[in-house]
Amino acid sequence: MVHLALAFCGVAVLAVLAIRVAVEVRRFSAAVGDSAERITRAAEELERAAVPVVGNSRSLGAGAREGERGR
Template sequence: MLWPMFFLVLAFCGIAVLGVLSVRVALEVRRLSRAVADGSERIARAGEDLERAAGPLARRAARAGAAGRS
């Protein structure tokens, strides 16, 4: 009777360890998804800033090209 009880306790400990590890993985996944979302927002903001900065430059280049053709 000792060995079945020992294996039952061992199985319970194994399931408990797997449960703790799954909670840790879930927390890390949540943290990683927040970091990815933050990076995505930063990239979007940088793209918008680049568009805003490129607008006047493109207009200046278009005027210079039109002046060179006439």
């Protein structure tokens, strides 16, 4: 009888631990999803910021080449 009670307590402890793990997994997956969204937004902002820089570097490069040809 004692063994049966100990087995039941063991199963109850494992069930509680499984529930705690499930809660932490949900919390972690939510954090990963939020981080992925923030990374996506940062990448989009970086792309938008790079467009004017690329345009300026092309115009500077074209002007330098034209100036060298005139010499």
